[in-house]
Amino acid sequence: xxxxxxxxxxxxxxxxxxxxxxxxxxAVEKASGDFLNWVSIVSGFSILLGVVSxxxxxxAKVKRRQKEWPYAVVLLVALAVMLAGGVLxxxxxxxxxxxxxxxxxxxxxxxxxSMLAFFIASAAYRAFRARTLQATLLLxxxxxxxxxxxxxxxxxxxxxxxxxxxxMAVPNTAVQRGIIIGAALGGAATALRIVLGLERTxxxxx
Amino acid sequence: MPRFGGARWTPVAWLVWAAPVWAxxxxxxxxxxxxxxxxxxxxxxxxxxAALLLYIRSAxxxxxxxxxxxxxxxxxxDGVGRATEMGRPVLFIPGTGDVDMAETLAGLAVLGRIAxxxxxxxxxxxxxxxYPMPLAAADEVVRQAYTDAGKPEAFKSDMVRYMAGExxxxxxxxxxxxxRERPATNIFLGEFTAESLLLAExxxxxxxxQIAGTARPEQLPFFIAACDYTLLGEELYAASAYLSKxxxxxxxxxxxxxxxxxxxxxILTGALAVTFGAxxxxxxxxxxxxx
Numbered sequence: 001x002x003x004x005x006x007x008x009x010x011x012x013x014x015x016x017x018x019x020x021x022x023x024x025x026x027a028v029e030k031a032s033g034d035f036l037n038w039v040s041i042v043s044g045f046s047i048l049l050g051v052v053s054x055x056x057x058x059x060a061k062v063k064r065r066q067k068e069w070p071y072a073v074v075l076l077v078a079l080a081v082m083l084a085g086g087v088l089x090x091x092x093x094x095x096x097x098x099x100x101x102x103x104x105x106x107x108x109x110x111x112x113x114s115m116l117a118f119f120i121a122s123a124a125y126r127a128f129r130a131r132t133l134q135a136t137l138l139l140x141x142x143x144x145x146x147x148x149x150x151x152x153x154x155x156x157x158x159x160x161x162x163x164x165x166x167x168m169a170v171p172n173t174a175v176q177r178g179i180i181i182g183a184a185l186g187g188a189a190t191a192l193r194i195v196l197g198l199e200r201t202x203x204x205x206x
Numbered sequence: 207m208p209r210f211g212g213a214r215w216t217p218v219a220w221l222v223w224a225a226p227v228w229a230x231x232x233x234x235x236x237x238x239x240x241x242x243x244x245x246x247x248x249x250x251x252x253x254x255x256a257a258l259l260l261y262i263r264s265a266x267x268x269x270x271x272x273x274x275x276x277x278x279x280x281x282x283x284d285g286v287g288r289a290t291e292m293g294r295p296v297l298f299i300p301g302t303g304d305v306d307m308a309e310t311l312a313g314l315a316v317l318g319r320i321a322x323x324x325x326x327x328x329x330x331x332x333x334x335x336x337y338p339m340p341l342a343a344a345d346e347v348v349r350q351a352y353t354d355a356g357k358p359e360a361f362k363s364d365m366v367r368y369m370a371g372e373x374x375x376x377x378x379x380x381x382x383x384x385x386r387e388r389p390a391t392n393i394f395l396g397e398f399t400a401e402s403l404l405l406a407e408x409x410x411x412x413x414x415x416q417i418a419g420t421a422r423p424e425q426l427p428f429f430i431a432a433c434d435y436t437l438l439g440e441e442l443y444a445a446s447a448y449l450s451k452x453x454x455x456x457x458x459x460x461x462x463x464x465x466x467x468x469x470x471x472x473i474l475t476g477a478l479a480v481t482f483g484a485x486x487x488x489x490x491x492x493x494x495x496x497x
Binding site: 018021022023024025028039042043046047048049050051053054056057060067068105108109112113115116119120122123124126127176179180181182183185186187188189190191192193194196198199201202203204 | 238239240241244247248251254255258259262304305306308309311312314315318337338339341342343346347349350351363364367368369371372374375377378386400403404406407421423426427428430431432438439440442443444446454455458459461462465466469
């Protein structure tokens with residue numbers, strides 16, 4: 001991505017989207033809607049880049065008989081079957097694509113998601129070890145919030161649910177808002193640097 | 207005087223004819239070119255832009271800017287050094303958001319600096335991507351960093367890889383890679399969602415030093431629990447400035463700080479005005495309301 005053209009495109013597109021935020025004129029609204037549609041279309045085409053990347057890497061792995069290459073074969077076969085199924089038969093209910101998605105891909109995704117429960121437990125165990133003052137405060141706060149969220153907490157002490165709610169609604173919300181305001185300003189500054197052509201690292205330029 | 211159907215246009219006839227036309231035109235007149243409800247946002251944008259440009263100019267003239275130490279970024283070079291000594295790779299994930307997210311772009315900006323360091327040390331680098339557009343951008347960033355470091359031949363096309371177009375598929379692929387290759391240093395900088403803990407816990411189990419940063423408050427506790435260093439919110443956007451020390455980045459940090467001061471004063475003023483029932487409190491509140 002060399003030359004001034006990418007910078008000019010970034011500037012014009014960025015400025016137009018800023019203008020469209022402030023203008024309710026139908027012509028501007030329509031144009032900004034078209035712009036966003038173009039983004040979807042370009043994103044759709046870019047999937048081809050991903051398919052090429054994944055196919056190249058895994059084909060090379062199989063050719064060189066790298067470690068665990070049979071898994072690469074499984075991936076390439078799955079890629080080809082899903083692609084062929086989708087193109088030839090569509091993705092409606094009852095098609096090969098849908099059957100593979102519902103019976104293979106969706107359960108695998110659910111399995112990955114369910115593993116979060118165990119990861120949360122192991123991460124919480126490490127985080128709650130009361131080695132420092134901060135960790136001890138974290139542990140104490142977590143115990144209050146967890147107990148305040150379950151019936152046994154109320155059985156221990158009536159005010160525990162209210163205390164847990166107060167912790168979540170006041171100190172926790174205040175800190176979260178502080179982080180959000182800082183992050184929003186950082187995001188706005190990054191966006192403005194890109195629009196003004198000051199930030200070019202995403203194009204591989206310093 | 208114009209004539210209509212043989213009759214002369216009198217002022218009364220003109221009004222009789224024009225009234226419904228005018229009423230219809232009023233009903234169908236497109237809204238104006240500017241949404242006056244958003245004047246407050248425009249004022250803030252103009253002030254922010256002006257502050258940004260002024261501070262960048264001031265930094266470019268050599269005015270020094272203090273940045274508080276960020277241990278996570280101090281650890282980057284040590285982390286790459288550790289990977290080099292151990293003969294293991296460095297893993298960098300520029301988030302799991304698409305390239306239209308500011309967090310992804312902040313992650314890519316840091317990737318360029320880190321790729322420069324791995325190029326200098328001849329340390330293997332692995333950059334898995336969830337979406338194809340960050341893939342293309344990351345490929346360009348890493349390739350250029352290796353060229354700038356004088357080692358274009360060290361860049362390998364499989365350094366930046368597309369893993370999967372779905373978050374949990376991506377986590378499974380990256381976690382499997384982490385357990386097989388055992389990277390010495392994992393760097394997660396960008397937008398992360400539910401996969402943050404899956405990645406960070408697996409990296410922890412693989413024995414890597416981990417540096418993470420995201421602007422999403424709901425994911426920060428997971429990174430804090432599972433990683434050695436965490437960049438909180440705005441620190442992610444400051445990372446590029448911290449590593450490069452370039453005026454354009456330092457200046458924008460100052461502009462952000464100025465705005466933080468303005469917003470803090472506004473929040474305190476508003477809170478005190480509402481608490482003490484000041485008559486101007488609703489007007490003041492209205493200045494900061496989004497529409």
